[in-house]
Amino acid sequence: MQSLSVALGQRSYPIHIGAGILGRADLYAPYLTGSVAIVTNNVVAPLYLERTRKALAAARICEVVIEDGEQAKSWSTLDRIFDAFLEARLGRDALVIALGGGVVGDLAGFAAATYQRGLSFIQAPTTLLAQVDSSVGGKTAINHARGKNMIGAFHQPRAVIADIATLDTLPDRELRAGLAEVIKHGVALDAAFLDWLERNLDRLLARERDALAYAVRRSCELKAAIVAADERETGVRAVLNFGHTFGHAIETATGFGPWLHGEAVAAGMVMAAGLSARAGLLAPADAARLEALIRRAGLPIRAPRLAPELWRSLIAVDKKNAAGRVRFVLLHGLGRAKLESSVDARLVDETIAAAAQ
Amino acid sequence: MQSLSVALGQRSYPIHIGAGILGRADLYAPYLTGSVAIVTNNVVAPLYLERTRKALAAARICEVVIEDGEQAKSWSTLDRIFDAFLEARLGRDALVIALGGGVVGDLAGFAAATYQRGLSFIQAPTTLLAQVDSSVGGKTAINHARGKNMIGAFHQPRAVIADIATLDTLPDRELRAGLAEVIKHGVALDAAFLDWLERNLDRLLARERDALAYAVRRSCELKAAIVAADERETGVRAVLNFGHTFGHAIETATGFGPWLHGEAVAAGMVMAAGLSARAGLLAPADAARLEALIRRAGLPIRAPRLAPELWRSLIAVDKKNAAGRVRFVLLHGLGRAKLESSVDARLVDETIAAAAQ
Numbered sequence: 091m092q093s094l095s096v097a098l099g100q101r102s103y104p105i106h107i108g109a110g111i112l113g114r115a116d117l118y119a120p121y122l123t124g125s126v127a128i129v130t131n132n133v134v135a136p137l138y139l140e141r142t143r144k145a146l147a148a149a150r151i152c153e154v155v156i157e158d159g160e161q162a163k164s165w166s167t168l169d170r171i172f173d174a175f176l177e178a179r180l181g182r183d184a185l186v187i188a189l190g191g192g193v194v195g196d197l198a199g200f201a202a203a204t205y206q207r208g209l210s211f212i213q214a215p216t217t218l219l220a221q222v223d224s225s226v227g228g229k230t231a232i233n234h235a236r237g238k239n240m241i242g243a244f245h246q247p248r249a250v251i252a253d254i255a256t257l258d259t260l261p262d263r264e265l266r267a268g269l270a271e272v273i274k275h276g277v278a279l280d281a282a283f284l285d286w287l288e289r290n291l292d293r294l295l296a297r298e299r300d301a302l303a304y305a306v307r308r309s310c311e312l313k314a315a316i317v318a319a320d321e322r323e324t325g326v327r328a329v330l331n332f333g334h335t336f337g338h339a340i341e342t343a344t345g346f347g348p349w350l351h352g353e354a355v356a357a358g359m360v361m362a363a364g365l366s367a368r369a370g371l372l373a374p375a376d377a378a379r380l381e382a383l384i385r386r387a388g389l390p391i392r393a394p395r396l397a398p399e400l401w402r403s404l405i406a407v408d409k410k411n412a413a414g415r416v417r418f419v420l421l422h423g424l425g426r427a428k429l430e431s432s433v434d435a436r437l438v439d440e441t442i443a444a445a446a447q
Numbered sequence: 448m449q450s451l452s453v454a455l456g457q458r459s460y461p462i463h464i465g466a467g468i469l470g471r472a473d474l475y476a477p478y479l480t481g482s483v484a485i486v487t488n489n490v491v492a493p494l495y496l497e498r499t500r501k502a503l504a505a506a507r508i509c510e511v512v513i514e515d516g517e518q519a520k521s522w523s524t525l526d527r528i529f530d531a532f533l534e535a536r537l538g539r540d541a542l543v544i545a546l547g548g549g550v551v552g553d554l555a556g557f558a559a560a561t562y563q564r565g566l567s568f569i570q571a572p573t574t575l576l577a578q579v580d581s582s583v584g585g586k587t588a589i590n591h592a593r594g595k596n597m598i599g600a601f602h603q604p605r606a607v608i609a610d611i612a613t614l615d616t617l618p619d620r621e622l623r624a625g626l627a628e629v630i631k632h633g634v635a636l637d638a639a640f641l642d643w644l645e646r647n648l649d650r651l652l653a654r655e656r657d658a659l660a661y662a663v664r665r666s667c668e669l670k671a672a673i674v675a676a677d678e679r680e681t682g683v684r685a686v687l688n689f690g691h692t693f694g695h696a697i698e699t700a701t702g703f704g705p706w707l708h709g710e711a712v713a714a715g716m717v718m719a720a721g722l723s724a725r726a727g728l729l730a731p732a733d734a735a736r737l738e739a740l741i742r743r744a745g746l747p748i749r750a751p752r753l754a755p756e757l758w759r760s761l762i763a764v765d766k767k768n769a770a771g772r773v774r775f776v777l778l779h780g781l782g783r784a785k786l787e788s789s790v791d792a793r794l795v796d797e798t799i800a801a802a803a804q
Contacts, residue, residue: 124770150771165522176593181768204561206766207588207599208679231564236533242564243600322565409563411538413481414507 092303094310096226097318098246105226105250105310109299112138112214112253115145121210121248124183125150127175129198133158134190134216137259142189142214152178156197160346163193163233165241171201182206185248191217191264192224192351196239199230203245213247216256218268218302219352222275222309225250227317227330233346237407238338244322252310254303266388267352269294270333273387274359275309277380278332279316281425283308284383291386328410329427332419333359336393336445339404343396356389357445365441366421369433376424393445401442449660451667453583454675455603462583462607462667466656469495469571469610472502478567478605481540484509484532486555488519491547491573494616499546499571509535513554517703520550520590522598528558539563542605548574548621549581549708553596556587560602570604573613575625575659576709579632579666582607584674584687590703594764595695601679609667611660623745624709626651627690630744631716632666634737635689636673638782640665641740648743685767686784689776690716693750693802696761700753713746714802722798723778726790733781750802758799 091108106117126148130139135155143151154174156162175184186209188198195213202211213225231242257265272294276284286308287294293301313330320327337358340349349357363380366372385391410417410429416438420430448465463474483505487496492512500508511531513519532541543566545555552570559568570582588599614622629651633641643665644651650658670687677684694715697706706714720737723729738748767774767786773795777787 165526169522172591172598173593176591176597176764179763179768181771182766183769204598204600206597207586207601229564234529234533236530240533240563241529241561243561244564406536407533409539411536412540414538 092307094307094314096246096314098321101246103247103249105252105314107252107254107303107306107310109255109303110253111251112256113141113145115147117249117251118145118212119147121185121212122146122148123185125152125178125180126185126187127152127154127178127180128187128189129154129156129171129194129201130189131156131158131162131194134194138189138216138256142187150178152180156194160193160233160341160351163197163231163346165232168197168201168232171197172205175201175205180205180209182209184209186211187214188212188225189214189216191215191220195220195225196229196231196242199245199247200232200242203230203243208245210248211245213250215250215252217260218257218265218306219271221252221306222268223271223313225252226310226313228321236342237404238341238346239409240407252306254299254306257297257302263350265295265297267350269387270352270356270359270384270389272305272309273383274330274332274355275312277359277421277424278329278419278427279312279425280308283312284424288383291383295387328429329419331410332421332427333362335405335408335410335418336361338408339396339401340393342404343400344394349394353390356384356387357391357393360384360391361393361441361445362419363421364444365418365433365437368437368440369420372421372423376421379424392447395446398439398442405438449664451664451671453603453671455678458603460604460606462609462671464578464609464611464660464663464667466612466660467610468608469613470498470502472504474606474608475502475569476504478542478569479503479505480542482507482509482535482537483542483544484511484535484537485544485546486511486513486528486551486558487546488513488515488551490515491551495546495573495613499544507535509537513551517550517590517698517708520554520588520703522589525554525558525589528554529562532558532562537562537566539566541566543568544571545569546571546573548572548577552577552582553586553588553599556602556604557589557599560587560600565602567605568602570607572607572609574617574621575614575663576621576628578609578663579625580628580670582609583667583670585678593699594761595698595703596766597764609663611656611663614654614659620707622652622654624707626744627709627713627716627741627746629662629666630740631687631689631712632669634716634778634781635686635776635784636669636782637665640669641781645740648740652744685786686776688767689778689784690719692762692765692767692775693718695765696753696758697750699761700757701751706751710747713741713744714748714750717741717748718750718798718802719776720778721801722775722790722794725794725797726777729778729780733778736781749804752803755796755799762795
């Protein structure tokens with residue numbers, strides 16, 4: 091097992107990465123102060139709920155099993171979680187454990203953020219996407235019909251327990267979706283890591299554990315440093331959103347579900363790299379290099395066909411926007427993403443026009 | 448105008464108290480960084496919306512008018528606010544102004560806490576209850592069918608603008624409901640202020656401005672000191688909940704609305720004082736003195752008739768509970784409230800039995 095730390099003063103927390111650590115009682119013990127609620131979904135529950143439950147010495151455990159899939163990131167599912175918490179009479183001293191992928195983490199985290207104005211929670215991510223990205227950094231949210239992750243809170247977990255062994259049961263499509271966020275960390279922040287990914291992609295797709303463990307660890311290191319510098323995304327943290335402006339638009343336009351988040355981000359990264367190249371910030375050869383890697387990972391490199399007006403209206407509600415201006419994260423070379431406030435609308439239109447071709 | 452400060456480090460903020468200050472542009476100007484959303488209700492809007500709007504130099508103002516009353520503190524109203532924010536394409540740089548009483552403040556504050564994971568907001572309270580209590584301290588929430596304020600967040604405003612002149616239009620019943628929280632501050636924290644209230648109650652009921660201004664200021668001073676010491680209610684802040692365990696149960700049992708919050712707190716304080724006396728902590732004469740003051744203020748001193756099982760189940764989900772134990776705020780003499788973890792269940796039952804008689 092390896093452990094990193096997200097340095098946030100009093101709210102600092104460890105990220106534990108290793109195979110088979112989900113059942114380690116000592117990783118939960120420091121945070122058990124009262125009842126426990128495990129929030130998971132109907133796919134993960136048969137695989138890992140029992141193992142997690144056994145690691146908890148808590149007298150009272152409330153289990154909440156939600157539906158699998160992005161559609162669950164809704165108010166109605168959140169309200170079902172609140173019902174279960176109230177039924178179990180969870181108090182403020184309860185600990186919430188999010189056992190599952192990004193949807194479970196975002197939902198359970200937001201439930202923990204808002205139930206009785208805030209409970210402690212632990213992220214126990216069981217998908218690659220959640221292990222490399224969504225379980226770290228304290229972003230929690232539900233979707234709104236008009237926009238992805240529109241309603242949410244910054245609420246840091248007390249710990250992240252990333253059990254690499256859970257990736258054994260991950261469907262191929264979800265493994266690939268997780269790789270999109272791994273690639274994002276390389277392309278946005280660390281060209282050397284991007285090189286490593288190009289050399290080791292086949293090992294990752296073959297689920298070699300040491301390769302997966304390194305990809306998770308390096309992703310968490312990169313993300314933890316950014317989060318420590320800018321917890322609430324008033325500045326540099328926005329670069330972690332590379333590919334997400336277009337990606338969120340795809341997810342919202344298609345109704346949350348047909349496209350996995352990582353798939354939408356993959357197509358979104360190709361668009362964002364294209365926009366960077368159009369703006370003269372990125373060499374076209376580097377944009378092509380990113381596209382080739384995404385393609386090799388078995389991820390979509392083209393967006394679905396959406397009306398330009400729909401693209402524009404979805405982009406207009408992006409959370410990075412400020413002062414009435416649309417903002418994009420663009421690449422100034424591989425590994426160097428920056429938030430840009432003044433992007434020529436014509437270049438955005440060209441990028442949209444090219445997206446589905 | 449008088450100004451106090453709530454001392455919370457970087458998140459410190461001023462409370463401005465004065466007659467006619469709602470329209471002072473200089474009080475809003477420091478916080479205008481983008482669009483503005485004014486959230487108010489259908490009773491307050493005709494009276495004060497225009498005046499507030501004129502004080503804002505913001506280019507774009509989004510107005511959201513909700514229904515009056517505690518029933519509006521629901522997810523469905525919150526979602527209407529989110530719809531309006533998205534329709535207006537509010538970004539993270541927007542400022543939310545809560546113009547109204549406690550319901551508007553709690554709802555608009557929670558919307559500000561969770562829309563795009565958090566916007567700045569200003570409390571512009573127009574009821575006595577909101578000016579002396581709910582607008583200060585950053586508690587925001589909506590109700591759940593199973594419990595008052597069950598879903599919410601700690602989200603401090605950037606400023607509180609308490610315009611005493613708005614109390615001129617407050618219905619008598621709401622003025623009295625606000626006095627319940629004023630009395631709470633005296634009885635829980637400051638016996639000298641309780642003495643002052645006994646001497647000046649008639650002046651308050653006659654809406655003499657200097658008396659109201661003093662009651663608001665002293666309440667805010669007392670509350671600000673407690674909030675500064677314990678922002679997230681891990682300890683001493685719980686004493687501000689005096690009367691609220693029973694009061695919230697009354698509100699939840701009656702379906703949020705028939706009893707104003709302050710009325711429920713009034714009857715709840717009589718019960719909590721009775722429980723304190725039964726526990727041997729408070730002289731019966733002091734409990735009687737509190738009851739007499741509440742009666743003089745035209746507030747209820749008896750709870751509605753509820754089944755003992757209902758009382759117990761509602762008390763069991765109170766947010767102050769911990770480690771499976773019901774906790775009560777009790778009086779160790781007037782002005783000296785403390786959170787108690789081990790209250791004899793028999794005394795609670797006696798208090799419930801006596802409550803509606």
